[in-house]
Amino acid sequence: MGGVRLKDVAAVAGVSVRTVSNVVNRFPHVAPDTRARVEKALEELNYRPNLAARNLRRGRSGLIGLVVPEIDSPYFSELAAHLVLAAEERSWTVLVDQTGGEPARERAFLEGAAAAFVDGLVFSPWGLGAADLSRSAEDIPLVLLGERTGEGVADHIAIDNVAAAVQATEHLIALGRRRIAAIGVQSHLTNETARLRLDGYRASLRAAGHPRREPFEVEVAALHRGDGAAAMRTLLALPEPPDAVFCFNDQLALGAIRAARDAGLDVPRDLAVVGFDDIEDGRYSCPSLTTISPDKWAIAVRALECLAERLDGDRSNSARDILVPHRLVVRESSGHPSGT
Amino acid sequence: MGGVRLKDVAAVAGVSVRTVSNVVNRFPHVAPDTRARVEKALEELNYRPNLAARNLRRGRSGLIGLVVPEIDSPYFSELAAHLVLAAEERSWTVLVDQTGGEPARERAFLEGAAAAFVDGLVFSPWGLGAADLSRSAEDIPLVLLGERTGEGVADHIAIDNVAAAVQATEHLIALGRRRIAAIGVQSHLTNETARLRLDGYRASLRAAGHPRREPFEVEVAALHRGDGAAAMRTLLALPEPPDAVFCFNDQLALGAIRAARDAGLDVPRDLAVVGFDDIEDGRYSCPSLTTISPDKWAIAVRALECLAERLDGDRSNSARDILVPHRLVVRESSGHPSGT
DNA sequence: CGCGCGCTTTGCAACGTTGCAACACTCTGC
DNA sequence: GCAGAGTGTTGCAACGTTGCAAAGCGCGCG
Numbered sequence: 001m002g003g004v005r006l007k008d009v010a011a012v013a014g015v016s017v018r019t020v021s022n023v024v025n026r027f028p029h030v031a032p033d034t035r036a037r038v039e040k041a042l043e044e045l046n047y048r049p050n051l052a053a054r055n056l057r058r059g060r061s062g063l064i065g066l067v068v069p070e071i072d073s074p075y076f077s078e079l080a081a082h083l084v085l086a087a088e089e090r091s092w093t094v095l096v097d098q099t100g101g102e103p104a105r106e107r108a109f110l111e112g113a114a115a116a117f118v119d120g121l122v123f124s125p126w127g128l129g130a131a132d133l134s135r136s137a138e139d140i141p142l143v144l145l146g147e148r149t150g151e152g153v154a155d156h157i158a159i160d161n162v163a164a165a166v167q168a169t170e171h172l173i174a175l176g177r178r179r180i181a182a183i184g185v186q187s188h189l190t191n192e193t194a195r196l197r198l199d200g201y202r203a204s205l206r207a208a209g210h211p212r213r214e215p216f217e218v219e220v221a222a223l224h225r226g227d228g229a230a231a232m233r234t235l236l237a238l239p240e241p242p243d244a245v246f247c248f249n250d251q252l253a254l255g256a257i258r259a260a261r262d263a264g265l266d267v268p269r270d271l272a273v274v275g276f277d278d279i280e281d282g283r284y285s286c287p288s289l290t291t292i293s294p295d296k297w298a299i300a301v302r303a304l305e306c307l308a309e310r311l312d313g314d315r316s317n318s319a320r321d322i323l324v325p326h327r328l329v330v331r332e333s334s335g336h337p338s339g340t
Numbered sequence: 341m342g343g344v345r346l347k348d349v350a351a352v353a354g355v356s357v358r359t360v361s362n363v364v365n366r367f368p369h370v371a372p373d374t375r376a377r378v379e380k381a382l383e384e385l386n387y388r389p390n391l392a393a394r395n396l397r398r399g400r401s402g403l404i405g406l407v408v409p410e411i412d413s414p415y416f417s418e419l420a421a422h423l424v425l426a427a428e429e430r431s432w433t434v435l436v437d438q439t440g441g442e443p444a445r446e447r448a449f450l451e452g453a454a455a456a457f458v459d460g461l462v463f464s465p466w467g468l469g470a471a472d473l474s475r476s477a478e479d480i481p482l483v484l485l486g487e488r489t490g491e492g493v494a495d496h497i498a499i500d501n502v503a504a505a506v507q508a509t510e511h512l513i514a515l516g517r518r519r520i521a522a523i524g525v526q527s528h529l530t531n532e533t534a535r536l537r538l539d540g541y542r543a544s545l546r547a548a549g550h551p552r553r554e555p556f557e558v559e560v561a562a563l564h565r566g567d568g569a570a571a572m573r574t575l576l577a578l579p580e581p582p583d584a585v586f587c588f589n590d591q592l593a594l595g596a597i598r599a600a601r602d603a604g605l606d607v608p609r610d611l612a613v614v615g616f617d618d619i620e621d622g623r624y625s626c627p628s629l630t631t632i633s634p635d636k637w638a639i640a641v642r643a644l645e646c647l648a649e650r651l652d653g654d655r656s657n658s659a660r661d662i663l664v665p666h667r668l669v670v671r672e673s674s675g676h677p678s679g680t
Numbered sequence: 681c682g683c684g685c686g687c688t689t690t691g692c693a694a695c696g697t698t699g700c701a702a703c704a705c706t707c708t709g710c
Numbered sequence: 711g712c713a714g715a716g717t718g719t720t721g722c723a724a725c726g727t728t729g730c731a732a733a734g735c736g737c738g739c740g
Binding site for chain 2: 048049050051052053055056061063070071072074076077078080081084085093094095096097098111115116117224225226229254255257258261280281283284285286288
């Protein structure tokens with residue numbers, strides 16, 4: 001059934017409802033034989049607590065929300081996997097929603113009914129600005145992921161994007177590449193990820209004395225493989241195409257590599273490629289992908305830590321800004337070509 | 341806040357609690373000016389219904405659970421994306437759990453607290469057999485995904501795996517390949533996916549008069565790229581290695597391709613590869629991957645249909661067995677090599 | 681003019697659980 | 711033998727919402 005209530009168990013065990021509740025909740029002061037009798041009845045009737053009632057009473061649901069633009073993007077699905085696992089240790093369950101990065105849907109979720117349901121929210125915004133977020137942050141423990149200058153509206157976890165972009169670009173410079181392009185500019189978004197990575201890219205070129213070439217900074221509509229391929233084709237159509245490209249995520253990079261190879265180029269000989277995110281595909285692609293690897297496990301764990309703190313302690317603490325580590329993972333796409 | 345109750349809104353609007361509830365629930369018989377006054381108060385106080393209380397009263401949570409072995413496997417994350425989207429149309433929210441395919445954790449979830457929470461469950465079992473499932477199926481609307489001979493314990497959605505495997509193998513045979521291996525056998529699992537695909541593979545070979553070669557049926561521990569690569573290395577170490585391989589999923593295939601190329605082989609010239617699942621990576625990999633493409637959108641939609649029916653109608657209907665379409669998508673990994 | 685019908689609003693109770701506080705009982709120490 | 715501390719168990723109320731049924735109201739029709 002599923003309609004077994006404490007009352008039913010109590011009747012079978014011959015005790016009060018409250019005692020059954022005590023057993024279920026592991027309240028220490030229960031006589032061993034009473035406990036045994038109740039547990040037998042629980043087992044017999046296959047009792048399961050009604051969480052709606054429990055939540056109503058306790059004011060907690062044990063649910064946390066993960067709100068991401070697209071769950072089928074490898075970066076987000078890997079993050080989700082870590083988060084679900086980490087949540088399990090705190091006996092929390094994860095509820096997933098996708099926004100497609102659309103501000104309207106992001107807002108709908110934050111203010112919507114589902115938000116009232118969860119004890120906390122891990123949110124990776126693309127379209128929403130700090131102003132929108134501040135309203136919701138009052139209602140519910142909120143952790144922001146991704147590269148948004150926090151502004152103190154909520155706890156915020158990210159890697160140092162500028163530093164990572166610098167590392168990626170410097171790696172290409174150190175390899176002797178002179179014409180380094182960037183794929184992944186998204187000037188239309190409020191989302192600052194692309195801007196920060198672009199900043200790092202530009203700073204590195206400037207520091208190395210490379211000229212800045214406008215057409216080398218390629219805008220993309222979205223962050224999928226197809227967009228990376230299209231951007232690459234644009235670059236290859238230039239009179240003087242690049243000999244290296246820094247892509248703002250791995251999917252763009254994989255698409256770019258694909259387009260380069262379709263055009264007859266050898267990666268990395270003719271074109272060195274660096275990505276960002278270290279998704280699993282990049283480890284087995286041909287060539288394997290040099291990339292910036294953010295510590296996703298740390299992101300998940302720290303995010304839950306933040307939520308837990310807000311839930312337990314006072315919420316008035318000023319918002320935290322947490323930086324998690326990242327590292328450059330050098331693989332074939334920027335290394336020495338297998339044939340050279 | 342978040343602690344705004346109907347009572348508070350009622351006080352501000354100067355009506356009864358029940359009337360506010362009527363407005364919130366779009367009950368038709370509310371006088372226009374009353375409605376306006378209540379709505380103003382709702383807006384002013386930023387009221388949001390307490391879902392725990394609502395669920396307790398209504399007996400529905402609006403939540404459905406998706407239980408998969410690993411959410412970061414592309415196949416499952418793509419499926420999750422579709423499911424979340426499809427669920428939105430029914431104003432359901434999706435709760436995700438990972439089992440790692442371990443029977444204990446699968447059972448824990450089915451019988452655990454979280455299951456009591458959701459209105460229905462979409463479950464992709466690896467380790468659990470029909471016997472285990474039947475107990476839970478009574479409690480809650482349940483849809484099984486994947487290739488399990490249903491046994492009528494619950495609604496079940498899958499593609500015709502044997503037919504698909506036959507199609508994949510016949511494709512390789514038609515290309516003139518003579519030594520066709522299979523990667524992905526998992527004899528230790530209750531899960532029947534691998535067995536069905538193996539059946540199809542064997543049947544095709546037999547029909548074409550090919551001998552069955554034991555060492556060509558390679559067992560894998562898991563279904564990740566690394567396992568595919570390892571399996572491929574085993575095959576390449578044989579005195580007479582295969583000239584084609586049918587992998588039971590795309591990740592295995594991508595790993596296998598990687599290993600083949602590391603060994604100096606050209607795919608598809610020296611080795612034709614067919615995968616299964618049609619994950620996004622395979623469309624942009626080098627070479628792009630020939631694969632069996634199940635209609636994932638149909639799976640998601642039909643799954644929700646089943647749940648909806650069970651929720652509305654009587655649950656005693658005998659379990660349905662739904663077959664969704666699939667098709668063979670031919671790409672480079674089995675086609676004519678770009679250089680040939 | 682009065683009756684009845686339909687629209688609008690309301691109070692009460694209940695969903696299943698747990699916090700609180702009180703109770704009954706046993707045991708220890710004087 | 712009795713106060714006091716501790717152990718084990720209980721009843722009551724409340725969490726915020728909605729179903730039910732009934733009450734209040736105004737209107738049209740006979």
